[in-house]
Amino acid sequence: xxxxxxxxxxxxxxxxxxxxxxxxxxxxxxxxxxxxxxxxxxxxxxxxxxxxxxxxxxxxxxxxxxxxxxxxxxxxxxxxxxxxxxxxxxxxxxxxxxxxxxxxxxxxxxxxxxxxxxxxxxxxxxxxxxxxxxxxxxxxxxxxxxxxxxxxxxxxxxxxxxxxxxxxxxxxxxxxxxxxxxxxxxxxxxxxxxxxxxxxxxxxxxxxxxxxxxxxxxxxxxxxxxxxxxxxxxxxxxxxxxxxxxxxxxxxxxxxxxxxxxxxxxxxxxxxxxxxxxxxxxxxxxxxxxxxxxxxxxxxxxx
Amino acid sequence: xxxxxxxxxxxxxxxxxxxxxxxxxxxxxxxxxxxxxxxxxxxxxxxxxxxxxxxxxxxxxxxxxxxxxxxxxxxxxxxxxxxxxxxxxxxxxxxxxxxxxxxxxxxxxxxxxxxxxxxxxxxxxxxxxxxxxxxxxxxxxxxxxxxxxxxxxxxxxxxxxxxxxxxxxxxxxxxxxxxxxxxxxxxxxxxxxxxxxxxxxxxxxxxxxxxxxxxxxxxxxxxxxxxxxxxxxxxxxxxxxxxxxxxxxxxxxxxxxxxxxxxxxxxxxxxxxxxxxxxxxxxxxxxxxxxxxxxxxxxxxxx
Numbered sequence: 001x002x003x004x005x006x007x008x009x010x011x012x013x014x015x016x017x018x019x020x021x022x023x024x025x026x027x028x029x030x031x032x033x034x035x036x037x038x039x040x041x042x043x044x045x046x047x048x049x050x051x052x053x054x055x056x057x058x059x060x061x062x063x064x065x066x067x068x069x070x071x072x073x074x075x076x077x078x079x080x081x082x083x084x085x086x087x088x089x090x091x092x093x094x095x096x097x098x099x100x101x102x103x104x105x106x107x108x109x110x111x112x113x114x115x116x117x118x119x120x121x122x123x124x125x126x127x128x129x130x131x132x133x134x135x136x137x138x139x140x141x142x143x144x145x146x147x148x149x150x151x152x153x154x155x156x157x158x159x160x161x162x163x164x165x166x167x168x169x170x171x172x173x174x175x176x177x178x179x180x181x182x183x184x185x186x187x188x189x190x191x192x193x194x195x196x197x198x199x200x201x202x203x204x205x206x207x208x209x210x211x212x213x214x215x216x217x218x219x220x221x222x223x224x225x226x227x228x229x230x231x232x233x234x235x236x237x238x239x240x241x242x243x244x245x246x247x248x249x250x251x252x253x254x255x256x257x258x259x260x261x262x263x264x265x266x267x268x269x270x271x272x273x274x275x276x277x278x279x280x281x282x283x284x285x286x287x288x289x290x291x292x293x294x295x296x297x298x299x300x301x302x303x
Numbered sequence: 304x305x306x307x308x309x310x311x312x313x314x315x316x317x318x319x320x321x322x323x324x325x326x327x328x329x330x331x332x333x334x335x336x337x338x339x340x341x342x343x344x345x346x347x348x349x350x351x352x353x354x355x356x357x358x359x360x361x362x363x364x365x366x367x368x369x370x371x372x373x374x375x376x377x378x379x380x381x382x383x384x385x386x387x388x389x390x391x392x393x394x395x396x397x398x399x400x401x402x403x404x405x406x407x408x409x410x411x412x413x414x415x416x417x418x419x420x421x422x423x424x425x426x427x428x429x430x431x432x433x434x435x436x437x438x439x440x441x442x443x444x445x446x447x448x449x450x451x452x453x454x455x456x457x458x459x460x461x462x463x464x465x466x467x468x469x470x471x472x473x474x475x476x477x478x479x480x481x482x483x484x485x486x487x488x489x490x491x492x493x494x495x496x497x498x499x500x501x502x503x504x505x506x507x508x509x510x511x512x513x514x515x516x517x518x519x520x521x522x523x524x525x526x527x528x529x530x531x532x533x534x535x536x537x538x539x540x541x542x543x544x545x546x547x548x549x550x551x552x553x554x555x556x557x558x559x560x561x562x563x564x565x566x567x568x569x570x571x572x573x574x575x576x577x578x579x580x581x582x583x584x585x586x587x588x589x590x591x592x593x594x595x596x597x598x599x600x601x602x603x604x605x606x
Contacts, residue, residue: 005598037597053598097594182594244583260586269572269595276575279582280547283563291400291485292572294340295308295356 006059006105007037007095007182012048012070013085013173015041020073021048027065033058038266046081047090051266053097056104060112063092063177067116071172076147086125086147087173091139093128094179097268105179106130113177117165120172123154124164127178132163139176147173181214181234184271185264188247190226192256195219198226201250205230205243212246214238225259235271241278309362309408310340310398310485315351315373316388316476318344323376324351330368336361341569349384350393354569356400359407363415366395366480370419374475379450389428389450390476394442396431397482400571408482409433416480420468423475426457427467430481435466442479450476484517484537487574488567491550493529495559498522501529504553508533508546515549517541528562538574544581 010028014020021041029036034054041048052062067089074088092112094105109130117124131137145153151169153160161167162174190198199219203209205228206217214234220227228247232240248258270287277285287293313331317323324344332339337357344351355365370392377391395415397408412433420427434440448456454472456463464470465477493501502522506512508531509520517537523530531550535543551561573590580588590596 007594035598037594097598240583258584261584263585263588263592266592266594266597269576269593272576272579272593273572275583276578280543280578281561281563282566285566289566289569290572290575291310291340291569294569295338295400 003098004055004100005053005098006056006100006108007051007053007097008059008063009049009051009093009095010063010066010089011091012050012066012074013046013076013079013081013083013088013090014070014074015046015048015081016043020070021050023073024048024066024069025050027069028052028062031058031062031065034062042083044081045083046079047083047085056100056108059094060108060115063094063112064115064119067092067122067175068120071120071122071170075171076169076173077171079147084143084146085173086143086150087122087175088171089175090173091127092175092177094130094177095182096179097182102129102179102181109177109179113164116175116177117162120165121170122165122172123162123167123169123174125174125176126163127176128180130178135159139178142176150174181236182268182271184232184235184240184267186230186232186240186243187222187262187264188228188230188244189222189259189262190228190251190256191259192226192254193221193224194256195221195226197251197254197256198228200254201247202228202230204250205246212238212243215243226256235268235274239274239278240271241275306401307358307403308356308401309359309403309411310354310356310400311362311366312352312354312396312398313366313369313392314394315353315369315377316349316379316382316384316386316391316393317373317377318349318351318384319346323373324353326376327351327369327372328353330372331355331365334361334365334368337365345386347384348386349382350386350388359403359411362397363411363418366397366415367418367422370395370425370478371423374423374425374473378474379472379476380474382450387446387449388476389446389453390425390478392475392478394430395478395480397433397480398485399482400485405432405482405484412480412482416467419478419480420465423468424473425468425475426465426470426472426477428477428479429466430479431483433481438462442481445479453477484539485571485574487535487538487543487570489533489535489543489546490525490565490567491531491533491547492525492562492565493531493554493559494562495529495557496524496527497559498524498529500554500557500559501531503557504550505531505533507553508549515541515546518546529559538571538577542577542581543574544578 036052038051070088113124202217202219205211216231339355341354373391416427428445505520505522508514519534
């Protein structure tokens with residue numbers, strides 16, 4: 001009796017009117033089988049992120065409820081904020097967590113997109129793994145020109161035609177719906193305040209600089225320390241320990257060391273277990289040896 | 304709504320008559336709120352280990368049911384095997400897993416001991432953290448002379464007086480009931496077939512040789528490789544990574560390296576997470592950042 005669990009992390013273009021975010025969260029949480037794990041609003045970005053999980057059916061239902069409520073309460077003609085956006089519900093990614101494949105998440109994105117297009121008359125762009133055109137794998141391409149620019153472009157540029165829904169923007173704008181691997185936000189602080197070292201290391205480590213395939217990285221100065229700030233976009237392909245050890249080696253080349261690391265937000269248990277396995281050289285380890293995993297299975301088969 | 308979970312790992316002096324072990328396991332598994340996670344019988348040792356978890360009330364009830372069934376079906380006057388033993392149910396440790404303290408497990412050991420002494424008329428010795436005399440913290444002292452020796456000693460040696468039950472052994476013998484931290488069986492293989500190196504490292508690493516406080520270790524030759532075989536008796540005090548890194552350093556001093564490691568049986572998730580945190584230098588990490596932990600809490604509060 002394995003669980004089938006999908007995570008969904010929709011971003012909404014409202015981070016100031018808390019009653020609006022409350023209403024969206026309530027619509028999501030009211031769906032049976034969906035549970036909200038985390039919620040974060042940013043007033044400068046004027047944007048909120050709601051993290052929830054549930055069965056495949058429940059997450060589609062809950063995401064639809066969130067998109068519908070956002071479309072009713074957020075007007076892109078007046079919304080302003082630092083963060084680029086094309087719609088009230090701006091980005092809706094599905095992430096496979098347990099007993100679900102990436103292909104199934106792609107198919108959830110299509111199911112939801114079809115329904116949003118038909119029932120809410122909102123244009124939908126499929127992105128990342130769910131993308132129907134290679135250039136739409138990159139969310140930034142989908143959001144070019146933002147709401148204001150897309151309003152014109154969608155009318156006559158065939159490259160901007162939506163995957164579902166009308167080729168016309170209302171006040172709720174459009175929504176990007178996709179599927180992706182879990183993202184891990186991981187920062188490494190160095191024993192120096194020299195931001196140039198952090199920038200050089202970030203360039204060496206990130207994919208776009210010739211580094212690791214599933215790493216995005218920036219060099220920053222945070223709390224008086226040089227920091228290599230990373231997004232690990234697929235820890236099953238580029239594991240955390242590989243990124244950290246490469247940073248450690250690059251840092252040594254500049255005469256500095258890793259002071260400490262920082263995890264922003266949530267991390268799948270498997271990503272930490274992978275790191276422990278690698279460092280401890282546990283070649284034959286199977287996840288079933290984790291007491292809590294065995295426990296979960298025993299308690300589930302009990303019902 | 305936190306869970307309250309205790310693990311219990313009773314050892315029974317029967318590893319050959321599978322129908323007897325089946326009957327004991329059935330008695331344990333029949334208790335509502337207890338779930339069997341693992342079961343292992345050894346014919347040479349003529350001994351079986353059953354691992355189960357449950358609420359504090361359920362584990363006491365299930366352990367009692369297992370002890371009663373073992374006492375009915377195992378006769379120590381005829382039982383033979385390589386493993387030292389004093390009773391049909393030989394050793395019954397309680398281990399805190401989630402939402403339960405060590406003190407609570409000590410009190411469960413006393414509750415069970417009292418009941419076994421009164422209702423089954425079996426002598427009970429409290430051991431490890433539950434011990435009432437310092438010398439009984441070490442299980443080996445409780446088992447001196449085994450069933451045959453204890454049969455005489457219990458009659459007239461005040462040092463062998465049980466904590467509960469009569470000062471007289473029946474055919475079911477006596478039982479040691481205790482509380483302890485989770486035990487991790489962890490083996491490190493070296494890049495050599497020289498068992499002397501493994502023995503020297505084991506001596507340096509283990510507590511009795513002047514090494515780490517919660518480590519027992521032996522040097523062995525396994526599958527053609529020198530192996531440092533460890534029992535980590537309290538990973539919260541002596542973490543795995545500390546033991547592994549000390550072995551790595553000692554190995555380097557003899558010109559060899561760690562080939563790979565091996566985990567025997569189950570491990571608490573926290574022990575692996577601790578290792579990942581240490582190697583990745585995640586100073587500010589909190590377990591609540593693990594997606595599955597957040598998930599478990601969300602799904603629990605859902606009901």
